[in-house]
Amino acid sequence: MTEPTALLPKGFDELAPFIAEWGSLETQDERYIRRQSLSMERLQAYYDAVQPRLGAIFDHLDSFPYGPALPEPEALLFRVVLAMSEVAQAVEVYGQPTVPHAPANHSVTIRVPNRA
């Protein structure tokens, strides 16, 4: 079995411990639900590892053309870093995984309509 670290772009190996939790999620709602299911310790560990690398991560990702054709290592890195859109709300805003007063396992679909 291939080590998961092999899948991330070179130089971002230290983010491998977060692939299992975030690497396969495709939508904002999946990330929101995952955020609610993790402990603050796990969310904080992700935050502490990824936040200092944000600049480097996007410098790397944006050295590729924007669109669906990212190479798989970069696509994986992008999925992992998009988790920060949710984790930051838990760590920087609420100090807890969930939104106060929200129902358990709260799900909210966010979509881009075909016609704007």
Next chain:
Amino acid sequence: MNKELSDWNKYWGHAWKPVPDVERIDAADYTSPEVFEREKDRIFRKAWLMVARQSEVAEPGDFIKIEAPTLDTEVVIVRGKDGVIRSFYNACPHRGVALVRQCEGRTGLFTCPYHAWSFSTDGKLKGLPGAEDFPHVDKSTTGLTPIHTGVWNDYIFINFAETPKQTLAEYMGEFGEYFDDMPFGEYTRAVEIIQDLPTNWKNFNDAFNEGYHVQVLHPKSLPMVPTRINPLNHMYDPIYLAPHSSATIQSNTDWVPTGKVMLFVYASTGVSFIHVDGPEEQAAKPRLFTTARGINRIGLPNYSTSTMNFFPLSQFQILADRYMWLRYWPLSPDKTRFIVRMYFGAPPRSHLEEFAEAFQLASTRDVFTEDVSMTRLQQQGMKSGGVKEVVLGENEHMIRFTTQMIRDYMNAED
């Protein structure tokens, strides 16, 4: 600190007196099936309803199919060859089939999937197979049933009345004139959240028309709004142009963001979701909406957002990086389809911009989640029978105003 800002207190809403004297509302108005049926007939079948944006049917032949779920009705909105936007009930005059099945498209002809009756984009019957068997059908007077349709600014409105009491221009009135230079069309990227929620539709109007709750309900998510001199977040400069209304909201320029990811997003994209800059910085980077005449006419130095209520079911919230179009379609006394459509300036052009948008969307969803949670708990309490009426403060004047508009519609002569 901003000592001179207290000069603006005179623009707080309760200093204004055209607010109707609505101190209490019967809890039954939020729970009763009879009231709900009357609201459907008296309000939703009579008022003009903001339902779509012109850009959704930009070219001749472009159509969209939308729902008016309050009235169990699908509506087809189509731009004709002549450029005119029309709306029709999605119902074939032959035997009633909801003939348009796509949510959007471009066509010159709508064809019913049952017997292939076909209709041009102006709704007229163009063809029917075996016409000789329908000698009693006059093609020139048969077609899709039209719904009154009008356009204000970039927005399409429909009216289900057979003969609306007012044209759309009359309905929009001075409010429409005041905001007719708002550049909605410049915002081309739409992102949408749709939720069916167990609460009465009026709870949404109420939730988004007072600032009183912000410090209590959103202490962590909206610290950039209430200020030391306005901790209860009175809304400024309410504009009441019946049945619509608008108000202005401040930002807390004492607030200093500390979240490193939030700072990263703001720094790398140059924009936050509300104006957190002081007046000099705001002046140095004017944004599209701040040039419109209806925005911040009082010159509030720490202007952040504006709200605009289009009676009965729509609200705009004008933010620094986007505007949000809220709709609350009643489904039953206890259920509402809550739609938040956000229009950003442009789609993301880089991975960084996509990340920044995702961050803003998560943050916005969380704030709405706090609001929505209260509307759900309100319904729970009202249904329990434990309160016979709810009480409104003078600072909840915008709720009072819309409640009076609702009463006027409910009690109007036919």
